[in-house]
Amino acid sequence: MKLDYKKTFLIGFGFLATSIAWAVYNNYVPIILEGYLSSTLFIGVIMTIDNIFGVVFQPIFGSISDRSKSPRGRRMPFVMLGIPICAVLLVLIPFTPTLLTTMVVVIIFNFVMSTWRAPVVALMPDLTPSPLRSKANGVINLMGGLGTLIIFVLGGMLYNAGGMSLPFIFTAIIMIAALIILRLTVKEPPLEQRSAVEKEDKMSFRQLPKEQRSAIMKSLMAILLAILFWFIAYSAVETFFSLFATNTLVNANGEALSAGDSSIMLGAFSLMYMVFAIPAGILGTKFGRKRTIMAALIGVIILFVIMYFTTSVPMFWVLLILAGICWSTVATNSYPMVVDMGTEKTTGLYTGFYYIASFSASVISPILFGAIRDTVNSYQVLFLYSAVAFAIAFVLMLFVKRGEAKPVAQGEK
Numbered sequence: 001m002k003l004d005y006k007k008t009f010l011i012g013f014g015f016l017a018t019s020i021a022w023a024v025y026n027n028y029v030p031i032i033l034e035g036y037l038s039s040t041l042f043i044g045v046i047m048t049i050d051n052i053f054g055v056v057f058q059p060i061f062g063s064i065s066d067r068s069k070s071p072r073g074r075r076m077p078f079v080m081l082g083i084p085i086c087a088v089l090l091v092l093i094p095f096t097p098t099l100l101t102t103m104v105v106v107i108i109f110n111f112v113m114s115t116w117r118a119p120v121v122a123l124m125p126d127l128t129p130s131p132l133r134s135k136a137n138g139v140i141n142l143m144g145g146l147g148t149l150i151i152f153v154l155g156g157m158l159y160n161a162g163g164m165s166l167p168f169i170f171t172a173i174i175m176i177a178a179l180i181i182l183r184l185t186v187k188e189p190p191l192e193q194r195s196a197v198e199k200e201d202k203m204s205f206r207q208l209p210k211e212q213r214s215a216i217m218k219s220l221m222a223i224l225l226a227i228l229f230w231f232i233a234y235s236a237v238e239t240f241f242s243l244f245a246t247n248t249l250v251n252a253n254g255e256a257l258s259a260g261d262s263s264i265m266l267g268a269f270s271l272m273y274m275v276f277a278i279p280a281g282i283l284g285t286k287f288g289r290k291r292t293i294m295a296a297l298i299g300v301i302i303l304f305v306i307m308y309f310t311t312s313v314p315m316f317w318v319l320l321i322l323a324g325i326c327w328s329t330v331a332t333n334s335y336p337m338v339v340d341m342g343t344e345k346t347t348g349l350y351t352g353f354y355y356i357a358s359f360s361a362s363v364i365s366p367i368l369f370g371a372i373r374d375t376v377n378s379y380q381v382l383f384l385y386s387a388v389a390f391a392i393a394f395v396l397m398l399f400v401k402r403g404e405a406k407p408v409a410q411g412e413k
Contacts, residue, residue, distance in 0.1 A: 059352025
């Protein structure tokens with residue numbers, strides 16, 4: 001029962017492909033749209049299409065992949081078809097000549113992305129025993145963070161060197177390379193083995209007492225609501241931190257922080273999320289996923305409350321680094337809890353449920369906090385808002401009674 005880190009890193013190239021695609025999309029598409037639209041509201045509406053499609057289509061295609069009988073595997077057919085199409089569409093985006101053509105490409109891109117994200121993420125629990133999934137998800141999150149970091153650094157350098165098209169072309173190349181690595185190194189179980197496991201899982205779940213099945217569904221709803229609220233907290237900070245920093249914080253010379261300075265500060269939060277992902281999985285494995293998540297939630301609530309009363313830039317650096325560690329711990333251990341409430345036959349579907357919760361938060365939170373900020377006329381309330389959302393998530397976690405690692409049958413690898 002030791003995690004095969006090499007195999008898990010290879011599986012992580014799938015999540016790297018999704019992360020790098022979304023990073024270049026979210027970073028540069030608003031700039032392209034600004035060339036056609038003067039309304040920030042309209043740009044914001046267009047940029048929520050990916051979240052809306054994620055909520056609607058990801059659980060559908062996750063469930064379809066659960067039922068797939070392809071000899072190539074349940075997940076890989078979706079990945080092998082989806083990544084090349086999305087890579088081509090990304091290359092087309094910066095070359096579209098009108099708003100109409102841009103919108104057509106963007107909408108198709110968002111739809112195709114939603115067809116393979118749940119299947120590619122479900123590869124990890126498919127190929128990893130339940131007790132090792134927190135550690136494995138730490139590796140997967142590290143690979144996703146690496147993809148985002150690549151775009152922030154190399155993508156920005158390419159943009160400065162050659163214009164808008166280069167980051168998109170570079171991203172498409174990385175996506176195809178990630179697909180080749182996946183195709184050559186990651187092998188799903190044979191169809192006969194998958195069918196036998198699914199049949200056994202289906203029968204065992206049906207044979208559970210009604211009260212036990214009800215308890216599992218209550219725990220599932222509780223953790224999905226908890227995920228919704230802690231992503232509501234995270235999404236607000238991710239969206240509005242630059243505005244908070246430039247309007248509230250001042251440097252040693254008494255000058256307002258620049259947008260670049262605020263981006264670097266938030267980058268420290270993201271970097272710690274990536275760096276601590278593997279240790280977070282180890283903690284969840286050793287102390288239990290629920291206990292580890294709740295300890296991290298207490299930590300991030302305390303840190304965000306302190307941020308609400310802080311305007312010191314050096315203090316904010318320290319607090320953001322610690323908050324990044326706590327957030328990594330929460331995010332790394334939550335996905336394995338969701339999929340382990342189901343069976344091998346429902347991994348893709350439950351992966352879709354996870355993304356319903358997280359993507360819904362990305363739709364709700366920017367609008368909700370925007371309305372609150374307009375009412376109180378202060379960005380300082382940002383961290384109080386997020387602390388409250390994290391606190392609600394903590395309360396919801398008290399009702400989660402399932403999702404810890406399942407025992408592994410003797411002889412299973």
